[in-house]
Amino acid sequence: MKNEKLILYLLTFVWFCSIVDFLLLLPLGTSFMKLYVIHPREYSWLIAAYSLSGGISAFVAAFYVDKFDRKHVLMYAFALFGCGSILCSFAGTFYIMLFARMFTGLFGGLLGGVTIAIVSDMVPYARRGKAMGTLNLGFGLASIFGIPFAIFISKQLNVFAPFRIVGILSLILLLPVHFILPNFKKHINREVISMHEILAILRNRNIQNAFLFCFFLVVGHFMFISFINPYLIDNLGFREEDTMWMYIVGGISVSLTSPRIGKFVDTLGKLKSFRLLILLSFIPILVISHLQHATIMMALLICAFMFIFNSGRMIAAQTLITGAASEKERGKFLVIRSSIIELSEGCAAFIGGLILTQNSTTGKLENYNIIGYIAVVLGLLCIYLAQRIQIKSD
Secondary structure: OOOHHHHHHHHHHHHHHHHHHHHOOOOOHHHHHHHHOOOHHHHHHHHHHHHHHHHHHHHHHOOOHHHOOHHHHHHHHHHHHHHHHHHHOOOOOHHHHHHHHHHHHHHHHHHHHHHHHHHHHHOOHHHHHHHHHHHOHHHHHHHHHHHHHHHHHHHHOOOOHHHHHHHHHHHHHHHHHHHHOOOOOOOOOOOOOOHHHHHHHHHOHHHHHHHHHHHHHHHHHHHHHOOHHHHHHHOOOOOHHHHHHHHHHHHHHHHHHHHHHHHHHHHHOHHHHHHHHHHHHHHHHHHHHOOOOOOHHHHHHHHHHHHHHHHHHHHHHHHHHHOOOOHHHHHHHHHHHHHHHHHHHHHHHHHHHHHOEEOOOOOOEEOHHHHHHHHHHHHHHHHHHHOOOOOOOO
């Protein structure tokens, strides 16, 4: 397609905004717990609210998404997502923030599925690993610029200012999306998708394996990553400003390696590369979850490897499952997949909040090592499920 690279980079910046908004609660988690006078369990609700509402909206959208141009769906979702981010910046109480995160998630949940559907429509399966690697730069950029900038702004102004900036940036970005992104209408079906058609997709054994694969992969990953910032601060004694460097170093690592990992995935094969990368990701997960003392340099080095391998396994996984559905099924499949990912993130945050406790005497978080073990076990389950996914020709 003409301007394929430009479109990929534009979609990457859309992801950048959605990822920054989604990740903001992680580095600012300790600040919000103090501000709202809440515990880790209530804090996990704020994370889960975005994901659960996003999962519900993405599933409902599966019935209607193929009636519309993918460009229009992306633009409306992105616009309302930006409004939701601005709404978060006025959340003076815990319950207002909870509602604002739910509202933002309703539309943020659509962005992932629609964006990957556009990439899948535009790029053949043989080259899709490289395209997913480019798209994954959004995470790297969010870690390098977005999260550290948010921490800096929160210190200079307040913890709500980063949400307002992300919302305004999202609304501004609608202009280049409107003028650069082409229309995607080949898939359009003017009839509303029936529950029978959705159930037919859900009954497909191959698609069931792909959905289970997505669910357990994200639960394991997100249960661990949701609480890493509070763990570094409360257990290892880092300052909030110190953790900013974790995102900068991790983001640089991801940005430098994502395009190369994308090519590696296409060359070695989606399944083989996923198996290798997820096994490597277990090492930093187990090390971090058992740290009792660490210098900043040591923590940064371990976190850099965690970012690289976690990002790499997600590139391989995303590429693998885009081939699990036929072209006719792809739009509905990827939106339902987005719904499952959002729901799994919400479940992960909620379950993690139940497992993790805070010692009332020392203030340290307990049972984070158990979360690390669960992440590894779920990763091994994902290796088994990945082998059961059959790739359909593009």
